[in-house]
Amino acid sequence: MGLYHQDGTRIAKAAFPAAALDDPPVRITEDVYVSEPYGRGDGQPEGSKRFLLYQAGTVIPRSSIDRAFSAASVTAISPNKGPAAGGTTITIKGEHLDGVSAVSFGPTAGTELRIHSANELTVKTPSGEAAAVSVELADDSGLITKTNGFTYEAPAGG
Known part of the structure; x- marks a missing residue:
């Protein structure tokens, strides 16, 4: 048995008409x-x-x-500020949050991440310097960043 082009010429295996x-x-x-x-x-x-x-x-x-695997999106972070000592449990609302595996505040990972639904998760803030930081969520689609999503407040009197 052989394979042929429409015009009757034989097709060699190395020249089989297919493309990736x-x-x-x-x-x-x-x-x-x-x-x-x-x-x-x-x-x-x-x-x-x-x-x-x-x-x-x-x-x-x-x-x-x-x-x-839709990328997560963030619509709200509450509260969006807390003490520089960390330990604030925040709620992040958005879409497709059920695939989030980590949340970072600036360069530091949050703790106690809990996925409540595809639209809500909670995470505890790490300690940080008094300033606004980006909140970054890692999910199956990559990294999602909310620029200046959380503000660390300086201690009173400091």
Whole structure:
């Protein structure tokens, strides 16, 4: 058996007419589910329902996976100031926060990170110098920075 062009000429293996794709296919190796909050009128308690998104063995373009990991965004930080000694528990509100793995205040990592939902997390501030610092969130999509998102206040009388 041979392979041929439309004009009848034989195709050599080294000259097979194919090109690499910019969006290569990938095979899903285990079932993957998506979680969605119950909607109003579902008659369900607070929480979420889970649906099968991709069954093991499914072949999809890599870009489909990339789109499933939306970058976090910050809409509010409260309180947005606290003592330079640190220890202030702040609430960050925004979108896609459920993939956040770390929060830093300037160069220093916060502690006690707790993800409450896709729209809210809390974290405790480290100590810092009296000044405004950027708040940086690390998630699957990279780093998200809220410039001057938190202000360390100087101690009273200092």
